[in-house]
Amino acid sequence: MSHTDKPAKSPGPPSALLAAGRNFWSAFLGEPRDKNWSPADLLDPRAPFPVLENLPSMADGSRLAATAWRLALAEFTYVQALATGWTAGWNEFLAGNVQTGLAGPPASLRESTRQWQETIEHSMQRTLRSKHYLDAQAELIRRFAAMMLERRRLSESMAGLLGMPTERDLDEAYRRIHELKREVRALQRAERLKRAIPAATGTPVPETA
Amino acid sequence: MPFRLATEAASLAAEIIRARDLVAGVDAEAVQIGTTPKDEIWRDGEIVLYRYEPMSDDPAPAPVLLAYALVGRFTVADLQPDRSLVRRLLEQGLDVYVIDWGHPARADRWMTIDDYVNGVIDECVLRIRDRHNGTGINLLGICQGGIFHLCYAALHPENVSTVIPTVTPIDFHRARHDTQPDRGFVHTWVEAVSGDDIDAIVDAVGNLPGHWMAAAFGLMHPISELSKYGPGLLEVADNEESLMNFLRMEKWLADRPAHTAESVRQWLKDFYQENKLFKGELRLGRQRVDLGNVTCPVLNIYAEHDLIAPPACSKALRDVVGSADYSEIALPGGHIGLFVGRRAQKDLAPAIAAFVRDRS
Numbered sequence: 001m002s003h004t005d006k007p008a009k010s011p012g013p014p015s016a017l018l019a020a021g022r023n024f025w026s027a028f029l030g031e032p033r034d035k036n037w038s039p040a041d042l043l044d045p046r047a048p049f050p051v052l053e054n055l056p057s058m059a060d061g062s063r064l065a066a067t068a069w070r071l072a073l074a075e076f077t078y079v080q081a082l083a084t085g086w087t088a089g090w091n092e093f094l095a096g097n098v099q100t101g102l103a104g105p106p107a108s109l110r111e112s113t114r115q116w117q118e119t120i121e122h123s124m125q126r127t128l129r130s131k132h133y134l135d136a137q138a139e140l141i142r143r144f145a146a147m148m149l150e151r152r153r154l155s156e157s158m159a160g161l162l163g164m165p166t167e168r169d170l171d172e173a174y175r176r177i178h179e180l181k182r183e184v185r186a187l188q189r190a191e192r193l194k195r196a197i198p199a200a201t202g203t204p205v206p207e208t209a
Numbered sequence: 210m211p212f213r214l215a216t217e218a219a220s221l222a223a224e225i226i227r228a229r230d231l232v233a234g235v236d237a238e239a240v241q242i243g244t245t246p247k248d249e250i251w252r253d254g255e256i257v258l259y260r261y262e263p264m265s266d267d268p269a270p271a272p273v274l275l276a277y278a279l280v281g282r283f284t285v286a287d288l289q290p291d292r293s294l295v296r297r298l299l300e301q302g303l304d305v306y307v308i309d310w311g312h313p314a315r316a317d318r319w320m321t322i323d324d325y326v327n328g329v330i331d332e333c334v335l336r337i338r339d340r341h342n343g344t345g346i347n348l349l350g351i352c353q354g355g356i357f358h359l360c361y362a363a364l365h366p367e368n369v370s371t372v373i374p375t376v377t378p379i380d381f382h383r384a385r386h387d388t389q390p391d392r393g394f395v396h397t398w399v400e401a402v403s404g405d406d407i408d409a410i411v412d413a414v415g416n417l418p419g420h421w422m423a424a425a426f427g428l429m430h431p432i433s434e435l436s437k438y439g440p441g442l443l444e445v446a447d448n449e450e451s452l453m454n455f456l457r458m459e460k461w462l463a464d465r466p467a468h469t470a471e472s473v474r475q476w477l478k479d480f481y482q483e484n485k486l487f488k489g490e491l492r493l494g495r496q497r498v499d500l501g502n503v504t505c506p507v508l509n510i511y512a513e514h515d516l517i518a519p520p521a522c523s524k525a526l527r528d529v530v531g532s533a534d535y536s537e538i539a540l541p542g543g544h545i546g547l548f549v550g551r552r553a554q555k556d557l558a559p560a561i562a563a564f565v566r567d568r569s
Contacts, residue, residue, distance in 0.1 A: 137401065
């Protein structure tokens with residue numbers, strides 16, 4: 001599933017400001033369960049106790065803050081996963097040195113450093129294949145993507161309020177230019193093939209599948 | 210023992226001071242890579258086709274088009290005069306062209322693998338053929354560049370004389386059975402996330418930043434990466450030549466372009482996760498890529514100690530390629546060492562040149 005849902009467009013004047021404000025407010029709070037809530041709904045006699053109905057969304061706080069918090073947790077879990085390899089490697093190195101220390105002093109500082117590097121490296125590489133690490137990495141990627149999408153959702157709401165183009169608008173413009181370049185290239189290629197020197201191998205041009 | 214360790218510590222301190230002075234004396238402008246002279250033949254925005262100035266009086270009749278992966282710069286094949294695959298090929302009399310993929314911007318996020326293969330490479334091949342009286346082109350590809358060339362050869366066999374993929378993975382799932390602990394990390398990491406996760410991150414960030422891929426490659430050897438500018442630098446800073454070699458490699462490593470959004474989406478999902486190229490299910494645009502349609506001569510070169518494209522993944526090409534003239538060469542070294550190592554300078558270019566000349 002691609003996260004490309006378009007936000008609701010603001011209506012034109014004279015109610016544009018109110019509508020844009022409502023959209024921004026509902027986006028900031030997060031989508032209520034059944035409808036776009038706004039402060040004006042407090043006075044709507046057709047919806048008994050609308051505030052109570054939307055309290056869970058309000059109590060959740062802003063979606064941005066919640067997303068940022070989940071990203072922070074994922075980052076912590078990721079670092080923790082890396083740290084297990086680091087700690088295990090240090091324990092292995094120290095245990096090894098206790099053994100060799102009983103037999104005698106280290107050969108040299110350089111040799112000890114090399115041994116430390118090798119031990120920690122192998123321990124980290126085992127960790128980097130572990131389920132714990134792979135799960136933490138996947139979760140970090142998910143939470144980072146969610147944060148970036150949430151940031152974009154809010155910036156699009158703000159841009160709508162201010163009447164400014166968004167990243168999505170820019171990417172769409174680039175996509176159309178790209179499609180046009182493809183068409184031009186296809187036409188140029190067709191023209192060139194008409195004038196092309198025959199292939200050295202004599203193999204016929206395959207048809208497009 | 211304390212006296213010996215103190216002596217060693219004093220010697221180490223002297224080494225650090227010597228290295229510091231040597232590094233401080235380096236002129237950043239003197240660290241140059243990709244210096245072999247070349248001329249611009251064609252350009253589309255950041256993407257440029259270059260032709261290297263010939264170096265031999267005995268030129269081979271068939272041109273060679275070199276394509277690197279999108280995740281790095283082609284300059285690794287021309288790192289410095291004594292570590293340059295390009296120069297060795299030119300000295301062997303080959304006429305060498307190279308595609309510089311450039312540094313994609315946000316506007317390039319819609320570039321797909323289809324655009325790179327059937328758009329850019331096709332344009333380059335046709336322009337080179339025009340310059341060489343319609344002669345078929347020898348496609349030399351490095352890693353992902355090798356995959357692009359193989360796809361092109363499968364879809365446009367009439368334009369291709371030979372294909373020479375180097376350190377090119379074909380069966381992305383063979384890394385699963387690799388028991389070497391430091392090999393195939395990228396395969397493991399990509400397969401641990403879902404296709405939906407890949408869609409989410411690509412939709413969220415667009416082009417995948419170059420420094421993300423640099424971080425991923427660095428994570429394969431985390432301690433070596435951390436100590437590279439500490440104990441590692443002391444190993445190379447004992448003379449200026451070693452230090453400059455080290456700095457040139459670092460300059461190349463730092464130059465990591467972004468990977469365009471739509472191409473990386475397909476790269477991670479179709480190649481790494483679903484292994485579509487090997488299974489014959491890959492589609493570029495509306496065309497299905499069948500490596501069985503690669504019937505031109507193929508020379509598959511892989512590195513015995515490749516951690517990014519494990520040898521088993523590269524050797525799998527022999528199982529699916531349609532060519533009756535298929536051969537392999539295994540060379541010592543790693544994914545990058547194959548091109549910049551001493552053995553490469555001695556063996557790789559002559560092998561490629563002999564293969565091309567024999568089939569011209």
